[in-house]
Amino acid sequence: MAHVDETLAAYEGIAARYDELNARMDTSSLVARFVEAADRYGSGGRRLLDAGCGTGRSSVAFRKHGFEVTGYDLSPAMVAAARRRPGAEEIRFLVGRLQEPPPGLTGFDVVACVDVPMTYLTDTDQLRQALTAARDQLTEDGVLLFDLNTIGYYRRMFGVPTIADRGDRYVAWFAESPRIEADAVVITQFDLFERNGAGWERLSMRHVQRHHSERTVREVAERSGLRVVAAHGLVGTSARDPADEDEHDRILYVARRSDLTV
Numbered sequence: 257m258a259h260v261d262e263t264l265a266a267y268e269g270i271a272a273r274y275d276e277l278n279a280r281m282d283t284s285s286l287v288a289r290f291v292e293a294a295d296r297y298g299s300g301g302r303r304l305l306d307a308g309c310g311t312g313r314s315s316v317a318f319r320k321h322g323f324e325v326t327g328y329d330l331s332p333a334m335v336a337a338a339r340r341r342p343g344a345e346e347i348r349f350l351v352g353r354l355q356e357p358p359p360g361l362t363g364f365d366v367v368a369c370v371d372v373p374m375t376y377l378t379d380t381d382q383l384r385q386a387l388t389a390a391r392d393q394l395t396e397d398g399v400l401l402f403d404l405n406t407i408g409y410y411r412r413m414f415g416v417p418t419i420a421d422r423g424d425r426y427v428a429w430f431a432e433s434p435r436i437e438a439d440a441v442v443i444t445q446f447d448l449f450e451r452n453g454a455g456w457e458r459l460s461m462r463h464v465q466r467h468h469s470e471r472t473v474r475e476v477a478e479r480s481g482l483r484v485v486a487a488h489g490l491v492g493t494s495a496r497d498p499a500d501e502d503e504h505d506r507i508l509y510v511a512r513r514s515d516l517t518v
């Protein structure tokens with residue numbers, strides 16, 4: 257199966273329970289870091305495209321910060337959940353891929369890709385397609401913001417098989433290849449066991465992601481008509497500077513069109 261089809265299958269399978277299973281993810285705080293970057297590096301315009309919007313958690317969080325939001329995602333089931341989300345009534349949601357977004361999405365002051373959708377682009381060609389598409393979606397002085405997992409995060413999280421005991425729920429995960437290299441694909445198997453009466457139910461999924469190093473991101477951005485203007489480290493959802501590929505969990509990248517004249 258192509259990597260993108262595996263990603264689609266994983267999110268289609270989990271969509272109905274995504275919010276409940278990811279309740280520990282503090283999307284509001286993560287979005288607050290994106291908004292700080294938009295305020296610092298952007299034009300001040302409020303038209304925002306939430307690319308890889310999932311069930312709309314990031315979209316509604318941006319709406320609360322006063323942005324006029326459009327969202328799109330690879331998974332129709334995630335988008336259906338987003339359309340039902342309280343607070344999302346004024347948000348337009350579409351289905352589409354970062355590499356080939358729905359047509360007609362232009363003139364955005366901010367394009368945001370929150371909680372690592374771009375890690376599912378498993379080669380530099382796909383990354384280039386996604387960055388080129390984002391560039392074309394921006395106004396001349398718009399800003400692209402996206403977070404990516406660091407190599408340190410992949411190694412800490414997936415380097416050894418792990419089991420989390422959450423009472424009536426066990427979550428087990430491991431990377432298929434225990435050696436996690438820079439700029440390499442990381443395939444992770446997740447198994448969720450939940451008590452169901454006297455027995456246990458199992459839900460399995462594979463996530464196929466890629467580590468994109470800062471060097472790769474900068475090079476591919478350049479080839480896509482963008483310039484990376486900042487890279488901020490994140491530990492959890494707290495900002496840390498300067499960004500560190502080993503110490504930090506993620507890097508929040510800020511890019512602008514390279515044809516910007518001012």
Ligand SMILES: C[S@@+](CC[C@H](N)C(=O)[O-])C[C@H]1O[C@@H](n2cnc3c(N)ncnc32)[C@H](O)[C@@H]1O
Nearest residue numbers: 267308309310313314330353354370371373376
């Ligand atoms: C961890 S979720 C984050 C969702 C949302 N931004 C949030 O903060 O709650 C990652 C999302 O990226 C989407 N995604 C992965 N690969 C994608 C692609 N190639 N194009 C569009 N969306 C993609 C998935 O379907 C999933 O909804």
